[in-house]
Amino acid sequence: MKAIILVAACAAIVGFSYGMYSPIVPVFAKEQLAADFSQVGVIGMANFLPYMLAPFFVGMMLDRTNKAFLLSAGISLNVFAIFMLSQAQSVPETVVLRGLAGVAHALFWPSSEVLVSTSTTLDKRVKWISIFIAAWIAGFMTGPLLGKVILDFFDHRVLFQLSAAAISFAIVPALLLIRHGRPIRGEESHRQMASLGDIKREFASKPVVSAVILYYAITFGVTLAIYPAYMKDASVSDQNIEILFFAFGAARFAVLPLVQKIARHGRAALAMAVIVTAAGMAISFAFSSILSFAIALMLLGIGTSIFYPVTFNLVTKDAPVEKMGSRLGIYGALFGSGWTAGPVAVGLSSDAFGPGSPYLAFFIIGALLASAIALKKSS
Structure with missing residues (x-):
């Protein structure tokens, strides 16, 4: 219980900081560095690429070392990367610094997940992971409010x-958390990184969950890395972008009390999350007012709140505790691949076919995926 409270405290603080500054990074790139959508996508890719590669190694490390050390290392590296972003003068510099921030997140997030997973029983896992996510979302929700106030008086770099x-x-x-993060007996013997065969077996055994995680990762990554620049292109001010991301966080937070009940529906819950996200993408394509962006972001927030705890429970429910880090590492890498591919693909397609075109594609893909899940469940 104490360990989970401490992890939640970390999540709230880190989420608050992310909420303050991360929606403004794409805007900073476009306005201060004269980046186009493709370059904004590359900056987003750099931020998320480490999360595609690192989970394999981080998962293995989490099974055999003190998890609090990795958690602290991730936070410390984040402090450095975010501060140095205020000194960036070019797109390449920003790419490197966002890459460092990605490494920091790849240390922080899996460490937090495993600390929560190994500090609670299976029947309570959804409850406690929901509390952890609630702390993160509460921070991410309130951070933009302070960010908005700061931008009223200062520039992006001070933010x-x-x-x-x-x-x-x-x-x-x-x-x-150091005394709570020591390896559990049996973890030390599980030292081998997951093989390609292990990865294939995991994805083959959970194809629906894998597909949903990939869709969730791509759309979530685009929401953080490209969407603010898309709103800025539609003449939304920096301050209003921060307020809109508060609405995004508020929608995520409002759904969390229902997550335990929703999670009982398994694949039906996943289909619901996909279709809600797809609806948000459709609105993003069709309209470009502050109100439409608010509605779209709230739908995306609702989908995100359902996605994470449900997929987390489905992924971990049959994993032995001594292999929890490696199991989460495999799916973390899948999530990271979607995070990485999404922003750069959307950046390129935005420049090639227009800023709204990717959101139409996400709507179509989401509708097809939700239909496939529903048909598989009924068959």
Whole structure:
């Protein structure tokens, strides 16, 4: 219980910092660095690429070392990467710094997941992971409000500096987790990284979950890495972008009390999350007002809140505790591949076919995926 509270405290602080600055990074790239959508996509890809590659190694490390050390390392690296972003003068510099922030997140997030997973029983896992996510979302929801106030008086670079200062406070609860993060007996013997055969077996045994995770990762990555630039292109101000991301976070937070009940429906819940997300993408394509962006982001927030706890439970429910890190590493890498591919693909297609075209594609893909899930469930 104490361990989960400390992990939740870390999540709230880190989420708050992310909420302050991350919606503005694509806007900063376009306005301050004269980046086009393709370059904004590359910056987003750099941020998410480490999360595609690192989970295999991080998962193995989590099974045999103190999880709190990795958690603290992720937070410390984030402080450095966010602060240095305030000094960036070019797209290549920003790409490197977003890559460092991605490495930091690849250390922070799996460490938090495994600490929650190994500190609770299977029947309580959805409840506690929901509390962990609630803390993260509460931070991410309120961060943009302070970000908006800061942007009323200062520029993007000061916002990044203050965000780095905010995230540094998470080191305190992370260090207090050291005694809770020691490897569980049996973890030390599980030292081999997952093989290609293990990965294929995992994805083959859970094709629906794998497909949903990939769709969720791509759309979520695009929402964070490209969508703010898309709104800016539609003449939405920086301050209103922050407020719209508050609405995104508020929708995520509002759904969380229902997640345990929704999770009982398994694949039906996944289909619901996909179709809600697809609806948000359709609105994003068809309309470009502040109201339509607010509705779209709220739908995306609802879908996200359903996606994560349900897929997390389906992935971990049959995993032995000594292999929890490796199992989460495999699916974390799948999530990371979607995060990585989504922004760069959408950036390129936005420049080639128009800024709204990717959102129409996401609507069509989501509708087809939700239909496939429903048909598979009924067959």
